[in-house]
Amino acid sequence: MAITKAKLFDTDQKRTAELMKALGHPARIAIIELLAERETCICGDITEELPLAQSTVSQHLKALKTAGIIKGEINGVRVCYCLDEEGIKEIKDLFSPLVENLTTATEKDCC
Amino acid sequence: MAITKAKLFDTDQKRTAELMKALGHPARIAIIELLAERETCICGDITEELPLAQSTVSQHLKALKTAGIIKGEINGVRVCYCLDEEGIKEIKDLFSPLVENLTTATEKDCC
DNA sequence: ATTTAATATCGTAGATATACGATTGAATAT
């Protein structure tokens, strides 16, 4: 066969997509913005700030945690959530060049 | 009731999430990278480059188009896809400050 | 007019995502 069918997606593409997906819900955007806004981690009152049930917020927190974007530490009866430095660095390192790349490409306005 | 339950998510949060979601799949990341990479629009051969069936690629293209990230022009029997400048600008305008915001926040390492 | 080629759309199966209330578990407070 002359034409080789494409290889699978590479690691960066998969990780980028995973991070994007984790951020692909307004509640999860709101959560990370909240965490960035408050100087200290906030425990629990995230639920108060969102128009969603406690169990739903907990699910969204879990999604962000699984993606490595936030981390949570048990602190007595509460749990203290904050941004995960490493995950944020990954976001920066993967998103920034991609966005630059896309922007540069559109400046050549091909169509 | 003393505590006001949060308002709904704002426009930026919803749009950011929508864009992130549209980019939340390796195939769609691969597609926009392809479109950015080629100097001119590419017509058709996207399917050749991905490990997916033609109908599946078509679905992914539609998702990107619906989100306003790419556009497609019919060109004879082919369709010419390219990045949508406006959508890319939105990505830049929404993602960049968010990523900066998150990065700055982690530098204060609260946890 | 027919055939060919490129894409989109349809139909569909299976997997994930989203939301909620109810329940559980764990830690402090009484």
Next chain:
DNA sequence: ATATTCAATCGTATATCTACGATATTAAAT
């Protein structure tokens, strides 16, 4: 010891996503 409180998990209903093959559509080529 018991009650209270915070947060995770369970169970569940509904919706959306992802993938494919089959079919339809469209325009060029014969």
